[in-house]
Amino acid sequence: MADVAVLSADAERGLERAEELLDEPQVRSVAVFEPAGVGLDPSRVGVRHVAGDPNLEIAYKEQGLTFRLDLSKRLSRLSRCQGGSSERQRLCQLVAPGERVLVLGSGIGITACLIGAHSPCADVLGVERDPVKNDFASANIQLNKLEGKVRSISRNLLDVADLGLFHRICAFLKFQPVENLKPLISALAPEGTLHFYNHESKEQFRSEPVVMDSFARICGDRSVELTWRGRVPRRSIAPNMYRVGMDLRIA
Template sequence: MSLREMLKGKVSDEELAKVRRSFEIIGDIVITDIPDEILHLKDLIVDAILKKHKHVKTILRKVGEVEGPYRVAKYEVIYGGETETIAKEHGCRFLLDPTKVYYSIKLSGERERIAKLVKPGERVLVMFAGVGPFAIVIAKLAKPSEVVGVELNPAAVEYFRRNVELNKVENVKVYGGDVREIVPKLEGGFDRVLMPSPQIAESFVDVAAMKVKEGGYVHYYTFAGVEEEEELPRKVEELFKAHGVECKAEFMRKCGNFAPYVNRYVVDLKVLRKQPR
């Protein structure tokens, strides 16, 4: 039963139409979006969530979008208080605080998809690695030789290090700092490069192009309007070509939405040739 169905008959039809259909559950924390015009229904919404999900200890209302260099959204506590939790996916556990770091359980399926593409012995780079979900899921589900994760947010870096220990993955290396400063200094190239930050990935194409091996793959994430979808693979190929890397977009899919008619997309790129630099 959805939140709207649970509130039907308790609020007006006009109010009901403004209630968001879904919410995100991270561990024992719920993140919900309650528009200002129906904030007076907050207690009813909290009661409905708790009735359906009795394990929940804290409910956060989203009051600001993901922004800034640390990619963190703004929240207010509308129930409970403790904001640190442990999220579980694919046999992995991730300690985190959504008020301090970015993490979305909605990308769980995408993380599994990428892990299944990783071949034994690959060296993988995860840019904008957050608390380590892509890196650790890959290390757990595949057999890479090494997974390197780079993250700017100090709070996320600390959780990433703790999550490596929590999940007992010895072939994951954590680097705290700016991708642009750290990645060029890493020795050797990578068989696979992940760029899972749609807001800023385009600004770091040159860094990924520098480190991906010929014959390797780049997984490029971006936001785009539905009207751009058809041209998106070609556009991303051109971005890399401008930095001396000839790629072929082998796969593209929608993996979440950002706003009405604007989605998150991933484009899987096979590196065909690299111009000497």
């Protein structure tokens, strides 16, 4: 992960391995992964410095933008988060001139900033529940000189009623029933697009998406059309399990 090496929690020869890694020219610091239930914040996964430079701040670069994150405060998969870099590039290419874009579960601002920088959108709003990640997002917006076009706020991800209408909503949400997403339909402008992400097995992916009936119910009088469906990323995220993205056009 950039110039900070992160060892697994069960890594054998921990400190010895850390010293070996520091001999690599690209490694300045070594940390160990700590699962939820241990570490400084037992409520979440994290990392703990074990050798080298105690500063665990890293810089991640994508499509000409730079994103900073202090791993001692929050751990993120960065390039693999939010569907991965290929999905972010696809989203940028879909945005039409003048669109308002809402990114839910925006993390440290990667997707929101990339859409703001590489699409003809009018503006992008990122919503992140975690205030620490939101602070990093705001800093990354400023770092990439996107103030005025991209914003990030911290609140419940489904609390969107007072944010206005959006032409496109990217919903990077933890798995939950489709019925919970009804507030997003109200926030979507006519003929807007909802980018929805789900977990499916290989067999489920080969079949018709079972969530379409649920979306039809929460959309009420508004028709819903599936315009795209694909694995993001293409490789599995667990044995026989894929993250599947769906583009839904809501009339």
